[in-house]
Amino acid sequence: MKNPTGAFLWILVLCTATRMPAQKQGQALIDSLLSVLPAAAEDTGKVELLAMLSFNYYPINPDEGIKYGKQGLKLADELHWQPGIAQLNGHLGINYAVKADYPTAIDHFLSALNGYEELGNKNRSATTLVNIGNIYLLTADYPQALDFYLKALKVQEELGNKKGIALSLSNIGLIYKNQSDMPRALSYFSRALEINEELGLKNNMANNLSSIGIVYDNQENYPKALEYFTKALEIQEELGAKDGIAKSLSYIGSVNFHQEQYEPGLQHLYRSLELAKELGNELVRADNLSLIGAIYLAAAKDTAGNSLGRLGFNGNRRSALLQARKSLDEAIAIQQETSNLKGLAVSYESLSEVAAMLGDYENGYHTQRLFKMVSDSIFNLEKDKKITQAAMQYEFDKKEAATKAEQEKRNAIAREKMNRQKLLLYSFISGFALVLVFMWVFYRQRNRIKSEKKKSDDLLLNILPGKVAEELKITGSAEAQMFEQVSVLFTDFKGFTRLSARLGPKELVGMINECYSAFDRILEKYGVEKIKTIGDSYMAAGGLPVPNLSHAADTVNAALAIRQFMSDYNKKKSEDGMPFLEIRIGVHTGPVIAGIVGLKKFAYDIWGDTVNLASRMEASCEPGNVNISRSTYELTKDAFSFTYRGKITTKDNEEVDMYFVDKLIS
Known part of the structure; x- marks a missing residue:
């Protein structure tokens, strides 16, 4: 049973400056604002007052926040005051998001974004981009969420806003974690942690450490998961952050459970449960109760009976099962009330096993059916929206x-x-x-x-x-998808036709298989997607099926690794007096269409001028080199050293600069 609570999501909201006393918060601040509202003149000052009311109502009563937000937006429109219009749209987006009216929230956030971009307010633009990404993340539209997080990251990097950069890196890591791309998730969480450590932001450091722990937990690397959860707990205890302490204790208890360390697992979970009750955190409380029930069930299933003794049951299996049922019943009651379907499915599955072991077959059958119903509901709610152009x-x-x-x-x-x-x-x-x-x-x-x-x-x-x-698997088909920027790689062996005439079929296929197998391993290492092979031509692409910022560097690194492999391979063949293969490698970056065509032996393929130009880069390359276009060069020029080698003319009579990649700059 994995951690049901998943990774942390940081929701960043637009902050509003206030002239009210700093000590006033919540309802007290709202009352102060309402007391001065009737006497306010119909000017920008009243717009700011209504904006503050809209913002401060969102955690208390979002309906009131929407009411005052609409009043403020109407007045700002009448005054043609663009800063107020942008600000009120942002606040309305927050209130609608709290009400889970996500389409309306997106509309207001996009209006706010347009306003801030027209005003040249990059700070607010970045914040709004993050908010839009958060909405798409909450609705499981990961491609859209990633797109907005990457845009926010770009703006924050332009501003040099390290705190904002760390936030976007954390959110991007969460996208990859939710898509089960754990290596990329780990990379982004680690980069965010490094920045937060530099800034001394301990609360954010604890969040990053917990996220990294969750990645290792998903990879079943429990010692590493425990290491990072423990580091997060130490910081949260130093800060006195009770909610974070409760979550970290729950995570550690879950790892203990996976490692069959039931006694410390229960100690951590009961500590977390006590804090969750105190804080009213029903999600963590339900997770703890479900895990506690699972531990008692596991102890009862221990045929040697050692676990029962260590937990104080003295071999009494039935007592352990009854305790498991009690905890699971409590967890299920909370999960039903909070509509926590994933947690509910886990609890029902455990409870059906408990009932079976107690001989309560009627309830066991009933619970198993409930587990199936909830699992089907989860399946039907999953979605993965596609981006087309x-x-x-x-x-x-x-x-x-x-x-x-x-x-x-x-x-x-x-x-x-x-x-x-x-x-x-x-x-x-x-x-x-x-x-x-x-x-x-x-x-x-x-x-x-x-x-x-x-x-x-x-x-x-x-x-x-x-x-x-x-x-x-889910739909029986896969739609085509447009990718704005992908780095396409081609390789080809010089003189392959002549070589094939000299070698026997078995020897020739063996050489190609040895090389292509090595290429496959290299692409996997650098996160580049293999597309296909045609004879002695090998095609791959970086930046799909999940877009990322590092596709050009990933693809060039893969190309250099392939070049090095072939150099070593040919040296060994030459020393053995055997024929060898001279390779040409070309890379170009641009937009492509990707999808599946055909009726039989279907395959994932890509199309577009980018593919054709990448092939031209390879054909124009000298053996033993990596030849890239200017578009790839612009994205990687700070990471590698190059040799300029002139231009080629495309079929559209456009001239394209070419560069040999020499090496990675250390």
Whole structure:
């Protein structure tokens, strides 16, 4: 059972300057503002007053915040006062976000953003970009959230706002964590931590440490997770941050549970539970109760009985199960009230096992059905919205039109097959529930299904990018997607045709396989996506299927690593008196369309002028070199050393500068 609470989300809101006494907060401040409102003149001063009311109402009564925000916005419009219009739109966005009216919140935030950009207010622009990203994060629209966080990061870097940079890095890390891209999540959280340590922002440091701990927990690296959760706890105890202490204790208790250290696990969880009750933090309280129930259940399942003795049950398995049921019942009551579906699914699954071990098969069957219902609800709520752009859709449409009708037929067959499989699975679960006494059959079957599913998923992930594979599993198809900036890499072997005439088929294929396998490992190391191979040509791209800022540097690093591998490979072949392969590598950066076409042996592919120009870079390269275009050079010129080598002319009669990449600047 993983940590149900996930990583931290920092919500940044627009701050409003106030002339009210600093000691007044909450309702006292609101009362002071309301007392002077009736006498206020219809000018910008009243707009500021209404803006302060709108902002200060959002945590107390967002409906009132919206009421005063609309009054202020109307007056600001009448006065044609742009700073007030932008500020009021920002405050209205916050109030609508608190009410979970996310579409209206986005509309107001976008209006605020346009206003701040027109005014040249970069600080407020960055803040609003973060707020928009937060809304998309809350609605699980990760591509949009990432887009706005990256824009905010760019503005904050221009301003040199280190605190804002750290915040955006943390939020971007959270996106990658939610998409199960743990290496990238770890990278961004670590960068944020480094900045917060430099600034001495201890609360933010604790948040970053907890986020890193959660990444390691997801990777099942429990010693590392425990190390970072403990560091976070030490800072939170120093600050007296009770909410953070409660969360860190809960995380540590979860790690103890995974490591089967049940006694310290309960100690940490009960400490966290006491704090959560004091603070009224129902989410953490429910998580703790669910984990406590899981620990008592695990102790009862310990056939040797050692765990029961250490927890004070003296071999009394039934007492441990009853204690587990009590904790799980309490957790479920809170999770139902707070609509915590993921936590509820975990608790129901544990409770069904408890009921079965107690011989309460009727309740066990009922709880298992509830677990299935909640799991289905979670599945149906998951979404992954796609970003498209009409400007480059025409090229993809030409390739797709010829196969669209047959593709839809194939999708329908796939969906029907999936429905039949689901029906079989539901029938199995229902039938199993009637004979719950044979629990060992269930566990064996579940493990086998899990193993087969993993094999199927691994096979699909070997063909398609993870994000595309997930969409294909859920919907039976995958839409094309526009990427504004991707770095495309081509490699080719000089004289391959002549070499193939000299070598036998087995020897030739062996050489190609050895090289391409090494290329695959290099691309995985640098986070670059392999697209396809055609004969002796190898194609890859950085910056998809998930956009990122480092795609150009990642791709050039991969190209240099491939060049080094081939140099070492050819040296060994030459020493052995064997034929060797001379490689040419080209890289170009620009927009592409990516998607799946075809009816059989479908594959993820990319199209656009960027692909053609990347191929030209490779064809114009000298053996043993990496040849890049000016667009790639501009994104990497500070990280590598280069040799300028002239221009080539494209099919549109445009001249493009070319550069050899010499080495990484140490």
